[in-house]
Amino acid sequence: MIEAKSPLIGQGSEPCPVRHWARAAPERIAIHGNEPLSYRQLDARLNALCRQLGSAGLSKGDRLTAVVRGALADVLIAWACVRSGIVFCPLNPAFPLPRQAELAAQLGVAAFWSAGEVPDGPWQPLRLDVEAELAAREEPWPLDPAQLGNMILTSGSSGTPKAVVHRLANHLASARGSASLIPLDGDCGWLLSLPLFHVGGYAILFRVFLAGASLVLDDRGQPLKERLECQPVTHLSLVPTQLWRLLAQGFDPARTRLRELLLGGAAIPEPLVSRLRAMGLTPKVSYGLSEMGSQVCTGLPTGAGVVGKPLPGREVCIRQGEICVRGATLFAGYFKAGQLARPLDEAGWFHTRDKGHFTPAGELVVEGRLDNLFISGGENIQPETIEQRLVDHGAVAQALVVPIPSDEWGQRPAAFIDWHGEPVPHDELAAWIRAALPGFMVPDRWLPWPDLGGNLKPSRTKLAMLAAST
Numbered sequence: 001m002i003e004a005k006s007p008l009i010g011q012g013s014e015p016c017p018v019r020h021w022a023r024a025a026p027e028r029i030a031i032h033g034n035e036p037l038s039y040r041q042l043d044a045r046l047n048a049l050c051r052q053l054g055s056a057g058l059s060k061g062d063r064l065t066a067v068v069r070g071a072l073a074d075v076l077i078a079w080a081c082v083r084s085g086i087v088f089c090p091l092n093p094a095f096p097l098p099r100q101a102e103l104a105a106q107l108g109v110a111a112f113w114s115a116g117e118v119p120d121g122p123w124q125p126l127r128l129d130v131e132a133e134l135a136a137r138e139e140p141w142p143l144d145p146a147q148l149g150n151m152i153l154t155s156g157s158s159g160t161p162k163a164v165v166h167r168l169a170n171h172l173a174s175a176r177g178s179a180s181l182i183p184l185d186g187d188c189g190w191l192l193s194l195p196l197f198h199v200g201g202y203a204i205l206f207r208v209f210l211a212g213a214s215l216v217l218d219d220r221g222q223p224l225k226e227r228l229e230c231q232p233v234t235h236l237s238l239v240p241t242q243l244w245r246l247l248a249q250g251f252d253p254a255r256t257r258l259r260e261l262l263l264g265g266a267a268i269p270e271p272l273v274s275r276l277r278a279m280g281l282t283p284k285v286s287y288g289l290s291e292m293g294s295q296v297c298t299g300l301p302t303g304a305g306v307v308g309k310p311l312p313g314r315e316v317c318i319r320q321g322e323i324c325v326r327g328a329t330l331f332a333g334y335f336k337a338g339q340l341a342r343p344l345d346e347a348g349w350f351h352t353r354d355k356g357h358f359t360p361a362g363e364l365v366v367e368g369r370l371d372n373l374f375i376s377g378g379e380n381i382q383p384e385t386i387e388q389r390l391v392d393h394g395a396v397a398q399a400l401v402v403p404i405p406s407d408e409w410g411q412r413p414a415a416f417i418d419w420h421g422e423p424v425p426h427d428e429l430a431a432w433i434r435a436a437l438p439g440f441m442v443p444d445r446w447l448p449w450p451d452l453g454g455n456l457k458p459s460r461t462k463l464a465m466l467a468a469s470t
Helices: 017-024 039-055 072-084 097-107 168-179 199-211 224-230 240-248 270-278 383-391 426-434 460-469
Strands: 029-032 063-067 087-091 111-113 148-154 162-167 189-191 214-216 235-238 260-263 284-289 294-299 314-319 322-327 333-336 339-341 350-358 364-369 374-376 379-381 396-406 410-419 445-448
Touching: 017 039, 017 199, 029 039, 039 072, 063 072, 063 097, 072 087, 072 148, 072 199, 087 097, 148 168, 148 199, 162 168, 168 199, 168 294, 189 199, 199 214, 199 294, 224 240, 235 240, 240 260, 240 270, 240 396, 294 314, 314 350, 364 383, 374 396, 374 410, 379 383, 383 396, 383 410, 383 426, 396 460, 410 460, 445 460
Parallel strands: 029 214, 063 087, 063 111, 087 148, 189 214, 189 235, 235 260, 260 284, 410 445
Antiparallel strands: 148 162, 162 333, 284 294, 314 322, 322 350, 333 339, 350 364, 374 379, 396 410
């Protein structure tokens, strides 16, 4: 093998954690997949990829689109971009080729990589050998925390994709703050259960590699329950729907190495939490957003909407009922037409458009999106409030409430219900809601959960249109 030289560490730089662990614990497993990859092997593959990217004419600051989910090649290319200072622009492989081309053009990328077909466009199609290795010298590989690291597309509430840009420092601060409450070490393995085109999946790489832990690739060829029983997974991030499915498969934490389960992305059902606690595993809940590099708050599920206290490196305040955030994890801005726009107020706060408040103990309570609020007969209805009450019913796996037109009231709520057991009469659900919420929050219409095509996060806009046409 050829030796790959490393640049020298300079002022303001910090060493690449993969290189650090390749020197400190070279045979420790860095990535669990079909064949385990040690930190020494991972470092050598990254060296080879960095040289290939340089040979292709790419340099620091260039943008590279990669069609990724979470395969080994995807992880290697993502971290090779970190090392090379190339801006990683991941795309969802579910997008058809014309959409991939459209988004790559929007991001103004210099190069395009895909394990499949690369669309035509004004970019260089890359062919990379992800199995090649180059041995490294002993010196650390410096990273510049100020460098732009990625552009991750998020639809937000508008449905129009925004390219959220982070600096490397944002992800480093995010991972270190997360570790203060969810510790990781060399004996831990975090399952890459979220895709790399989502900030939640990308953030896992930084948490794992900073800690010298193992990244467990998400091989969906067998049920998750079986993988948890035979793979070294100690840390797992899921949305409630995934957890209901896991329990339906007969999941028992005692038959796994699981230490930490992080829930987020939807209302957390109280029956789900109680069932897990009875099995000896208390999950943690979190609140996060792309603009803050994933996690903002994390804590124990102590009540409806309670998501814990802000993690180190994050600040949270409430302005006129709206959750506002800032701190070391705050993004560099939105990329649009070659420029970065960072919409902050005069005090540097980013307004999330999420409604919330603090408990007397200082924990954040997320009530829902301000954009989702609607008025029915003069009464404000926050649909997430109804959804939380519905998922606290033992028969409801997930619920989503949308407004439908009403000649008499202007708008009325309609509820899509996904059952995880035997369905119950709608009258029972209506009584369940009335026991805790005002009568005007009882939905006028009950609808079956639609086929979302594998998406775990449904579009409220599309479901509102479906409800109105039903």
